[in-house]
Amino acid sequence: MKNWKRLASLLMAGVMCLALAACGGDGGTGNSGAPETSPAGEGSSAPETGDLPADVQAIVDRGVLRVGVKTDVPGFGYQDVLTETYSGLEIDLAYQIAESLGLSDVEFTAVTAATRGQLLDSGDIDMVIATFTINDERKESWNFTTPYYTDAVSLLVKTDSGIADYADLDGKMIGVSTGSTSMEALIAAAAENGVTLTKEANFSEYATYPEIKTALDAGRVDAFCVDGSILSGYLDDTVEILDSIRFSPQEYGIATKLDNTGLAEYLDDLVTTWLEDGTIDQLIADNGVAASFEG
């Protein structure tokens, strides 16, 4: 038990398990792969898993849930470098999913915008919970649950940059992450505001977010563009997030490999239940995350 949030997650998930069982959510007869001990404490038992889809049962039988998460997005997926402890909304969601499966063990793998899809495809991880925006193109490659959070794209600039609106981006260089939705979103938003930005003239792509912040500090880019939640991890005295430029709603979903349809459905049931019963709102509040972007 790493901290109180984890405890709260486990307790809440324990309640979920009971609720699901009461609603006939499993109704199985066996309990083949469930662990011998449950983190919910003595007297509680792992859910019966006889009726689980094969891909979900395989995870239960393995005894550990493998989840790809961000490690540098405070409030969402963050790993403390000293204690190595994980925290954030997406970490709590992973613990709750594990708990609903009767698993006490979650193995986190650090992912980036560029690596998360490959890690799913290779089977290294069961799911990605990592500020992963749902869009039509991605839905052709992976399953996504109903969104658990909506963010918006914004810009991080130096406080003395003079950039305050789309017009100020004309002729500027903007740092974005490879494999992210950011560049396309900013090109579209700027166009709607009468400013033409092109991939060739206005964007530099980087593999990781720390590299973009370094480029901003060094003056190699004039702005760092990505979801506000991610930018908040890079705030310091020299930079600011532009409240005046906030666009392109980014709906985050839990992603699974395309052929894991049983797992996808299982996760979607959990997310929709947790949206309805207030669990996700509570986790958003517990993690100090702003309410979902309304557009």
Ligand code: GLU
């Ligand atoms: N959420 C955006 C995306 O999925 C930004 C990139 C990221 O999540 O790292 O493309």
